[in-house]
Amino acid sequence: MTARAVCFIDLDALAHNLAEVQRIVGPKVRVCGVVKANAYGHGAVPVARTLLRGGAGALAVACFEEAEELRTAGLAVPILILGGIDAELAADAVRLGLTPVVWDAEALREIASAVPSGRRLQIHLKVDTGMHRLGAAPSALEELIRTATELSVEVDGVLSHLACADEPENASVAAQLAEFEEALALAEEVGLRPRIRHLAASAGLLADARTHFDMVRAGLVLYGCLPHASFADRVTLRPVMELRTHVVQVKTIPPGDAVGYGFTWRAERQTRLAVLPIGYGQGYPRALSNRAHVAIGEATAPVVGTISMDHVTVDVTDVPDVEPGTEVVLWGGTGPDVMQLGKSAGTIGYELLSRVAHGVPRVYRGG
Numbered sequence: 261m262t263a264r265a266v267c268f269i270d271l272d273a274l275a276h277n278l279a280e281v282q283r284i285v286g287p288k289v290r291v292c293g294v295v296k297a298n299a300y301g302h303g304a305v306p307v308a309r310t311l312l313r314g315g316a317g318a319l320a321v322a323c324f325e326e327a328e329e330l331r332t333a334g335l336a337v338p339i340l341i342l343g344g345i346d347a348e349l350a351a352d353a354v355r356l357g358l359t360p361v362v363w364d365a366e367a368l369r370e371i372a373s374a375v376p377s378g379r380r381l382q383i384h385l386k387v388d389t390g391m392h393r394l395g396a397a398p399s400a401l402e403e404l405i406r407t408a409t410e411l412s413v414e415v416d417g418v419l420s421h422l423a424c425a426d427e428p429e430n431a432s433v434a435a436q437l438a439e440f441e442e443a444l445a446l447a448e449e450v451g452l453r454p455r456i457r458h459l460a461a462s463a464g465l466l467a468d469a470r471t472h473f474d475m476v477r478a479g480l481v482l483y484g485c486l487p488h489a490s491f492a493d494r495v496t497l498r499p500v501m502e503l504r505t506h507v508v509q510v511k512t513i514p515p516g517d518a519v520g521y522g523f524t525w526r527a528e529r530q531t532r533l534a535v536l537p538i539g540y541g542q543g544y545p546r547a548l549s550n551r552a553h554v555a556i557g558e559a560t561a562p563v564v565g566t567i568s569m570d571h572v573t574v575d576v577t578d579v580p581d582v583e584p585g586t587e588v589v590l591w592g593g594t595g596p597d598v599m600q601l602g603k604s605a606g607t608i609g610y611e612l613l614s615r616v617a618h619g620v621p622r623v624y625r626g627g
């Protein structure tokens with residue numbers, strides 16, 4: 261039996277995109293490959309392996325379990341845990357040589373007290389420069405650094421994160437950059453000179469070289485997507501994921517007949533329909549109902565009617581030679597750009613990539 265849908269992952273494209281990022285930031289800045297959420301749906305271990313082979317200097321994940329998976333797979337590289345860890349995982353984190361991000365002095369005390377004696381915890385400190393997600397307020401940074409020093413925790417890096425770097429000309433980028441530089445100056449006053457200072461993710465690294473510091477945390481661009489169309493002239497990216505399915509049934513309906521749950525689409529002419537065995541249960545978002553197209557060979561076919569859990573229907577009246585088994589590209593490859601589809605679905609491409617269901621097989625090519 262063939263799979264209802266398959267995610268083809270082009271590891272050569274991934275390596276190409278990494279080389280592009282390295283070209284943009286220059287040889288002195290290290291690239292940290294962000295592989296959280298199963299490498300944005302692409303498969304954490306094969307993606308991480310390809311990135312390391314391509315020269316990435318670090319990896320970043322959201323949580324301990326994701327980091328553990330990479331270490332268990334034998335990947336020897338600094339792994340940053342962006343979401344930090346609880347004290348009960350401190351001993352395991354040290355044993356596995358993981359680097360949690362820390363933003364709170366009290367939490368740091370708890371984590372450090374759980375580290376077995378004779379072992380040294382390595383951390384990166386996160387400062388909140390205005391996004392107001394994770395990070396220590398600049399006013400709390402001094403105490404945090406003093407706490408780390410007093411506990412003889414190794415502060416290998418200091419980081420922050422930009423909120424609006426994907427909006428060209430957004431003034432908050434300069435404000436956050438200034439705030440970060442102030443935090444670094446304060447750290448230095450208190451005696452901390454972190455080896456790795458990092459601020460930029462994909463959008464920041466493309467938008468402004470002043471955000472590069474010692475390392476950039478690249479996610480989206482590595483997977484071949486532009487955070488904003490205006491960056492297109494700065495970088496040549498190749499999409500890494502191609503989501504494919506095939507036709508399971510073809511039928512012709514008369515004008516006036518409707519399609520799918522709620523009859524949200526009605527045929528204006530005699531219409532040939534193709535039914536595809538993928539729906540929101542596999543990660544093709546329902547919000548794309550009547551708002552997307554798919555690629556079939558050289559042609560495109562619009563999605564018609566409401567996308568259901570396991571099926572979607574497309575109008576193939578103008579597409580020649582469609583029959584059960586005909587291959588269909590939902591995004592990537594010859595199909596639509598996933599960032600554009602994300603927009604059509606009222607979300608962002610990141611969400612579409614990371615929500616392709618686990619049950620959809622990933623097939624790796626190249627690398």
Ligand SMILES: *Cc1c(COP(=O)(O)O)cnc(C)c1O
Nearest residue numbers: 294342421461462477478479480
């Ligand atoms: C997800 C994430 C990144 C990567 O962001 P992209 O836009 O995908 O490059 C970098 N840093 C942090 C803190 C993140 O959470």
